[in-house]
Amino acid sequence: MSAERDAQRQPSLISRVSFEPLSDFALLPGNATLSRDGSGVSVDSAGEFEFWREEHPCALLNFSQIAAQAAGKLVAVFLDYDGTLTPIVSNPDQALMSEHAREAVRRVAQLFPTAVISGRGREKVQQFVRLEELYYAGSHGMDIVGPQVEGGPHADLAFQPAAQYAPLMDGVYAELLEGVSSIVGSSVEHNKFCVSVHFRNCAPEDYPAVVGVVDAVSAAHPELRVTRGRKVLEVRPQVDWDKGTALAHLLEMLGLADPSQVYCIYIGDDRTDEDAFQVLADKQLGGGILVSTKAKPTAGLWTLRDPAEVAAFLNRLVAWGRTDANRWHTVGSCTGWAICPSARHRRGSSDASTGSGGSGSGGSGSAAAAFCIGSSGGCGGGIPSYNSPATMASALSKDGFFGQTWLQQQQLVAAARNVAEPSERVTAANSLQRPPLPPKPAAAGPQQEQQLPQPLTDELR
Numbered sequence: 001m002s003a004e005r006d007a008q009r010q011p012s013l014i015s016r017v018s019f020e021p022l023s024d025f026a027l028l029p030g031n032a033t034l035s036r037d038g039s040g041v042s043v044d045s046a047g048e049f050e051f052w053r054e055e056h057p058c059a060l061l062n063f064s065q066i067a068a069q070a071a072g073k074l075v076a077v078f079l080d081y082d083g084t085l086t087p088i089v090s091n092p093d094q095a096l097m098s099e100h101a102r103e104a105v106r107r108v109a110q111l112f113p114t115a116v117i118s119g120r121g122r123e124k125v126q127q128f129v130r131l132e133e134l135y136y137a138g139s140h141g142m143d144i145v146g147p148q149v150e151g152g153p154h155a156d157l158a159f160q161p162a163a164q165y166a167p168l169m170d171g172v173y174a175e176l177l178e179g180v181s182s183i184v185g186s187s188v189e190h191n192k193f194c195v196s197v198h199f200r201n202c203a204p205e206d207y208p209a210v211v212g213v214v215d216a217v218s219a220a221h222p223e224l225r226v227t228r229g230r231k232v233l234e235v236r237p238q239v240d241w242d243k244g245t246a247l248a249h250l251l252e253m254l255g256l257a258d259p260s261q262v263y264c265i266y267i268g269d270d271r272t273d274e275d276a277f278q279v280l281a282d283k284q285l286g287g288g289i290l291v292s293t294k295a296k297p298t299a300g301l302w303t304l305r306d307p308a309e310v311a312a313f314l315n316r317l318v319a320w321g322r323t324d325a326n327r328w329h330t331v332g333s334c335t336g337w338a339i340c341p342s343a344r345h346r347r348g349s350s351d352a353s354t355g356s357g358g359s360g361s362g363g364s365g366s367a368a369a370a371f372c373i374g375s376s377g378g379c380g381g382g383i384p385s386y387n388s389p390a391t392m393a394s395a396l397s398k399d400g401f402f403g404q405t406w407l408q409q410q411q412l413v414a415a416a417r418n419v420a421e422p423s424e425r426v427t428a429a430n431s432l433q434r435p436p437l438p439p440k441p442a443a444a445g446p447q448q449e450q451q452l453p454q455p456l457t458d459e460l461r
């Protein structure tokens, strides 16, 4: 091995990992987080947390503010997985979602387009979540699919911006696996277009060794970059793609990129979720909710403490979504969950008396167009634009229609209309290949790299 390569193995030297905030790696008390003035790091205290929460209020306690901002807009929901829908556990394979959380997500997806964006491999997170009506973006957004129901809307939305790196990532996985094999407690997870090196179960004095291996492997492949999550180093291709660009891509593909029409909620707990928070902030397309019990810098607007609060928030959102404030109800012909006036009473809940489903003014703009399932002129006029109200009513009369997912409802409606293929849905391959990207900061050059302090200590969270 060359001297240069030897040097790269020394964590005290320049590290490719070290573009992360210096404070993350510094020798700190276990509960150290962000100082009040943002200039450095201080020991977190109840006072600091409360101060921070004044700037990033609890999304549950301040739900009315979120509801006010979302009122009259088309809401879309994006969710991180680990630490957001499921608590952090020591064994990544055991990060199972509770039925309670799954049910909350299922209900949300009946009312709003809903996606899970995770650092995990897409197939793995799909296995964990087990809701086919969702959009999924695995590998930090580098592996996107639409709802996995045959013939369902956006079934052809699949997109893998880093597809050509798959063989490289297989090799990198093998290298990392071998590299950390002697470090007790470490583990390596192949997330398809991203490889995660875990050090949660390592002794703190072994953290530098883990970083050293990741440094060496990433240095040997200039096509790679490294990001950092909760006691995990994530090695991924050097492509201009992250959870933020994935979010922007999905919103564009769904026709939900108009801030005057759309309100997007993104809930996440990790650094990589900050990219998505930032996109929402920059585009004024909604708000991020950071899941955290510690004060930390965030582009999110609100906070929740843990996955239990996330589930509670989602249930609040469902209750709100069943009211007329949810504009999806007014773009009836464009969604499966908007109910025609004649069938609306079947819902039997607080929204039964609103009667706005058939006369909404929704459909203006691209948001409605993206969700059209009609073959012609279906968007923009609400339920009356259905070609055949009789067939629509027939579909709606099926047992349990309203208890099904919006995707299943869409399929029923499409079947009732005898529409083989939805012509208005977004399928353009060209736009899939060239999604508009949010502006990205210039890539960090060597001069921006920071020196990696040692020894590494316990993660902050």
Ligand SMILES: O=P(O)(O)OC[C@H]1O[C@H](O[C@H]2O[C@H](CO)[C@@H](O)[C@H](O)[C@H]2O)[C@H](O)[C@@H](O)[C@@H]1O
Pocket (backbone or CB within 6 Å): 080, 081, 082, 083, 087, 088, 089, 090, 091, 092, 093, 095, 117, 118, 119, 120, 189, 191, 196, 198, 200, 229, 230, 231, 232, 234, 270, 272
């Ligand atoms: O974007 P996410 O869905 O949050 O994925 C990021 C990483 O999440 C997982 O690791 C984290 O959760 C594990 C299970 O609770 C925990 O053991 C680990 O310490 C955390 O970092 C996942 O295993 C990684 O592959 C993802 O990169």
